Amino acid sequence: xxARVAGVAEAADTVEQTLYEIRRKIYPRAVSGRFAAIRWSxxxxxxxxxxxxxxxxxxxxxxxxxxxxxxxxxxxxxxxWPQDIVYLTVLLILSAYSLFLFTAVAGRLWCGYACPxxxxxxxxxxxxxxxxxxxxxxxxxxxxxTDARKLRxxxxxxxLWIALSLWTGFTFVGYFTxxxxxxxxxxxxxxxxxxxxxxxxxxxxxxxxxxxxxxQVCKYMCPYARFQGVMFDPDTLVITYDRDxxxxxxxxxxxxxxxxxxxxxxxxxxICVQVCPTGIDIRNGLQYECxxxxxxxxxxxxxxxxxxYARGLIRYSTENAVKRHEDQAAIxxxxxxxxxxxxxxxxxxxxxxxxxxxxQRAPFKVDVIRDxxxxxxxxxxxxxxxxxxxxxxxxxxxxxxxxxxxxGMPGLxxxxxxxxxxxxxxxxxxxxxRVKAKPDAxxxxxxxxxxxIEGRSRGENDLTPAVIVEKTxxxxx
Amino acid sequence: xxxRLLIHLLWPAFIVxxxxxxxxxxxxxxxxxxxxxxPIGNNRLAAYTLxxxxxxxxxxxxxxxxCFFQRSAAEINQCPLxxxxxxxxxxxxxxxxxxxx
Numbered sequence: 001x002x003a004r005v006a007g008v009a010e011a012a013d014t015v016e017q018t019l020y021e022i023r024r025k026i027y028p029r030a031v032s033g034r035f036a037a038i039r040w041s042x043x044x045x046x047x048x049x050x051x052x053x054x055x056x057x058x059x060x061x062x063x064x065x066x067x068x069x070x071x072x073x074x075x076x077x078x079x080x081w082p083q084d085i086v087y088l089t090v091l092l093i094l095s096a097y098s099l100f101l102f103t104a105v106a107g108r109l110w111c112g113y114a115c116p117x118x119x120x121x122x123x124x125x126x127x128x129x130x131x132x133x134x135x136x137x138x139x140x141x142x143x144x145x146t147d148a149r150k151l152r153x154x155x156x157x158x159x160l161w162i163a164l165s166l167w168t169g170f171t172f173v174g175y176f177t178x179x180x181x182x183x184x185x186x187x188x189x190x191x192x193x194x195x196x197x198x199x200x201x202x203x204x205x206x207x208x209x210x211x212x213x214x215x216q217v218c219k220y221m222c223p224y225a226r227f228q229g230v231m232f233d234p235d236t237l238v239i240t241y242d243r244d245x246x247x248x249x250x251x252x253x254x255x256x257x258x259x260x261x262x263x264x265x266x267x268x269x270x271i272c273v274q275v276c277p278t279g280i281d282i283r284n285g286l287q288y289e290c291x292x293x294x295x296x297x298x299x300x301x302x303x304x305x306x307x308x309y310a311r312g313l314i315r316y317s318t319e320n321a322v323k324r325h326e327d328q329a330a331i332x333x334x335x336x337x338x339x340x341x342x343x344x345x346x347x348x349x350x351x352x353x354x355x356x357x358x359x360q361r362a363p364f365k366v367d368v369i370r371d372x373x374x375x376x377x378x379x380x381x382x383x384x385x386x387x388x389x390x391x392x393x394x395x396x397x398x399x400x401x402x403x404x405x406x407x408g409m410p411g412l413x414x415x416x417x418x419x420x421x422x423x424x425x426x427x428x429x430x431x432x433x434r435v436k437a438k439p440d441a442x443x444x445x446x447x448x449x450x451x452x453i454e455g456r457s458r459g460e461n462d463l464t465p466a467v468i469v470e471k472t473x474x475x476x477x
Numbered sequence: 478x479x480x481r482l483l484i485h486l487l488w489p490a491f492i493v494x495x496x497x498x499x500x501x502x503x504x505x506x507x508x509x510x511x512x513x514x515x516p517i518g519n520n521r522l523a524a525y526t527l528x529x530x531x532x533x534x535x536x537x538x539x540x541x542x543x544c545f546f547q548r549s550a551a552e553i554n555q556c557p558l559x560x561x562x563x564x565x566x567x568x569x570x571x572x573x574x575x576x577x578x
Contacts (some may be wrong), residue, residue, distance in 0.1 A: 069521050071506060085503055177522075194522035221488055 025142070026215060026279040028125060029135040029271070033298025042113045043122050051167075054174040059397055061178075068176050072426060078358070079396055079426045083365060090354045097350065101343040103231040105335060106316070107238040108292035111225070117217050118291065120168075120210035121277065124161060131157040135274060161211045162203075169203030215278040218291050225288055234319040235334045239292055241272075241283045241314050242322060249283075254307055265309050272296035272314060282314055364400060364423075364455045367391040368472045371432075378477060383411070383438050386474050390431045390451065397425035399458040403465075404433065408449030409474060411438035422458065439476045446473040479559075486544065490536035497536070498529040 056063040058076050065074045073080040080087060102109045111118060132138045132153050141150055173195050174182050185191040191199075209217050218225050232238070246266035252258060258265065266283070273281050275295040280287050282296045300314040321331045371387035379385045394400050401420040406412050413436040421431055439447065449472060454465040507524030510517045517524055549568065556567035563570045 068502075068525060071521070082503065082506065088503070192522070194520075194526050197526065223492065 024279065026277065027135045027138050027274075028277045028295070029274040029299075030129055031275040031295045031298045031302075033301055035294035036298050039113055039118075039122065039293060043119050046114060046116075046119055047123070051171050054171055054179045062180070064175065065178060066176050067178070077396070081365070081393060081395055083393070084395075087354070087358070090350065090357075093350055094347065094354070097343060097347045100231055101340065101347060103228060104233065104236055104339055104343060107232065107236055108225075108228055108290070111218065111228075112292035112294060115291075117209060117222070118277075118293065120206055121214050123164070124210040125277075127160050127164070128157055131160070158211075161207055165203040165207035165210075166199070168206045169199040169201070172202045173199045215289070215291075218278060219289050225291070229288065233337075233339060235331075235337055237316045237318055237331065238286055239282060239290060239294055239297060239314065240286070240317040240319075240322055241266075242312070242317070243283075244322075244325075246283070246313050265304070265313050267303060267307060269303055271299040271303055275299040361395075362455075362466050362468060363394070363396045363398065364402070364453075364466065364468065365393040365395060366451070366453050366468050366470050367393075368451055368470045370472065379436055381438075383436050384474075384476050385434055385436045388433045388435065388451075388472065390433055390453075391428060392421060392423060392431060392453065393428035394423040394425060394455070399424050400455045401458050403454045403456070404431070405452045405454075406435055406449055407452065409437040409439060409447055411436075412449065413437070420456075435474065437474060443476050446475050448472075449474045482544070486537050486540045487533075490533055490540055493536040494529055494532035497532045498525065501532070502528060 053064050054062070058074075061074065063074070063076050067074065071082050073084075099110060128138065132141055141153065144150060170182070170186065171179070176198075177195055182191065182195060185195075186199075213221070245264060247264045248262065249266035249268040250261075250263050251268055252261060252263060272283065273279070273296075275298070276282070277293060277295065278289045278291060280289045282290065294316070297312075297314050297316070301311045304311050304313055318331055318334070320326070320334070324330075367390070369389045369391065371389060377385045390404065392402055394402075399422070401422050403420040404414065404416065406414055415434045415436070416431060421429065423429055433451075435449070437449075451470045451472065453468045453470070455468075456465045502525055507517055507521050507528070508519065510524070551568055556563045558567075560569045560572060
């Protein structure tokens with residue numbers, strides 16, 4: 001233990017000037033245990049999805065593609081157009097309420113387990129550990145003179161970091177421009193300037209944030225870390241040091257009975273501080289720097305096991321439970337409090353509404369625009385002609401034929417180049433339509449008419465066509 | 478210029494620019510825009526990228542003005558220096574972070 005404490009003191013001497021403020025470089029110690037296992041499984045899960053999903057094919061195209069150049073978002077069978085912005089809003093509402101809910105129940109779960117900053121820092125630290133060794137070895141290496149070995153290790157580490165960052169930047173851009181074409185272009189060194197810029201930009205951000213900035217991103221750059229406190233209440237699960245049990249802290253050998261010496265259960269080994277990626281001491285209470293990663297819980301439990309003490313000197317608990325010395329059952333009971341129930345209720349409501357909206361979504365959209373150049377024309381013999389343009393969008397990937405008709409005036413007649421209009425999957429077309437009518441004598445000004453558009457899937461005998469009725473005005477001179 | 482001040486200006490502006498860019502180009506198709514009467518062309522990716530940097534510059538400019546206006550009358554009248562270099566008796570001498578520094 002002594003060597004480790006000395007290590008902490010020496011690390012405190014390694015002060016470096018960073019961009020935000022004087023920062024002591026943090027050398028997080030590797031930790032294993034239940035929460036480390038959960039964190040690692042989430043690293044694997046999120047990254048398998050992130051690096052893998054872009055390559056998945058669906059209907060002969062990329063399954064998930066936010067094709068910003070064509071302004072169409074493909075999410076498996078769903079094609080979203082700019083007109084579908086309401087779904088983006090719904091998605092944001094769902095994300096916000098999920099964050100409220102999870103944070104109210106168990107604090108900064110997002111930060112500790114799923115935030116890309118945490119995930120990439122974890123991966124980069126793993127690389128660092130594989131190349132340079134664990135905490136003590138890394139501190140020794142940084143303190144030591146710059147020799148061939150140090151240069152080799154540093155070059156290897158940064159080389160691996162940069163390679164991973166570039167692949168991350170490439171994958172990121174691959175969600176916005178088809179990744180297979182992008183891969184071919186990158187391999188042929190003929191990638192477009194804008195794609196190249198964003199790949200390098202995102203890659204650089206990954207390298208900088210996960211390799212160099214690390215906990216500083218959470219401490220100084222993340223807005224969420226600053227306001228997460230407002231979502232907490234006294235029944236929120238947070239990582240807590242049990243002061244009543246741990247104090248007075250102090251070193252002792254395993255054979256000593258702490259009660260006889262007047263000591264609490266904290267052996268003051270400093271492991272909880274050494275494993276902390278933000279370098280705080282959880283024993284000082286809840287701090288905004290704590291990202292809720294639970295590394296200190298794993299670290300402390302290992303020490304408690306070695307000492308033969310009960311686990312959970314540092315554990316997930318709530319302010320109320322610690323104050324009233326309550327057990328897990330009491331904590332669990334208070335999860336179902338009004339705040340949590342209201343968040344859950346709203347979340348379900350929005351989710352069901354969104355699902356219903358998606359279910360009811362018409363497979364095509366129509367926008368009727370009056371032609372402003374030729375407002376109306378007298379076609380002779382009491383017949384009046386108006387010109388419209390119909391913007392028809394076949395929003396999903398089934399080719400369709402659209403039969404257009406109109407009603408609302410006597411003698412209404414349509415003339416189009418083709419009727420029905422044939423449209424391929426996920427395409428749109430502007431269709432000029434001339435409407436002739438013979439209004440009753442005495443009708444002047446604007447009259448309401450209706451366009452009725454029936455969309456049928458092509459090739460099949462579609463007996464229940466989707467129908468859209470759009471109202472517009474017919475001008476009579 | 479103090480590099481820390483630069484970060485203090487650029488980082489919040491970066492966040493705001495990202496959000497503003499996403500919202501703006503979700504609503505507006507860059508192909509419908511024109512520049513000095515000329516159509517912007519068919520390259521949406523270029524418009525998104527340049528738009529982002531435009532938003533970033535505007536937001537950073539606004540943050541810079543906020544910092545600039547933070548000086549009090551006493552600072553302007555008697556102590557028009559960086560906080561660290563101010564003579565005794567001047568406000569905010571002890572605080573190098575004053576004026577967003």
